[in-house]
Amino acid sequence: MQPILVVAAVLRDGGRVLVCRRAPGRDAAGQWEFPGGKVEPGEVPAAALAREVREELGVGIHVGALLDRSVTVRADGRAIDLACYDCTLDGPAPASSTDHDALRWLPPAELGGLDWAEADRPAVRLLTGTIEEDE
């Protein structure tokens, strides 16, 4: 089975990063992730990411450089190809999400304390500076 192509925003504002907890009833409910979603056929990643963030958080973003791209086979057997991009807000910060039951802005050093979706862990290790030499 092909991996599911997912894009996510590492949305930075004033030295903090937005993290979101997946709402009850969704895949991986209760785990933290970066906002984003699946890339639709024919869509370029940056456009898919801006669309997903607009749909779920109701805000505009600027999509910058690719921070990390990793394929993770989850415990349920599905492979997620997750591309995380550095992003900034284009306008006001989000107040709520259609997909999440908590939004938090945290300094990168504090990201490691959360229960992250498996696919996000490589990006989180990059952001917290806790990558092992052999990774």
Ligand SMILES: Nc1nc2c([nH]c(=O)n2[C@H]2C[C@H](O)[C@@H](COP(=O)(O)OP(=O)(O)OP(=O)(O)O)O2)c(=O)[nH]1
């Ligand atoms: N958005 C997002 N999804 C992630 C991350 N990490 C991770 O494993 N996923 C998984 C959860 C889902 O199985 C899939 C993305 O689905 P989604 O539900 O957020 O995206 P979507 O809006 O396009 O999907 P859908 O509910 O319309 O089917 O990727 C992440 O950091 N952000």
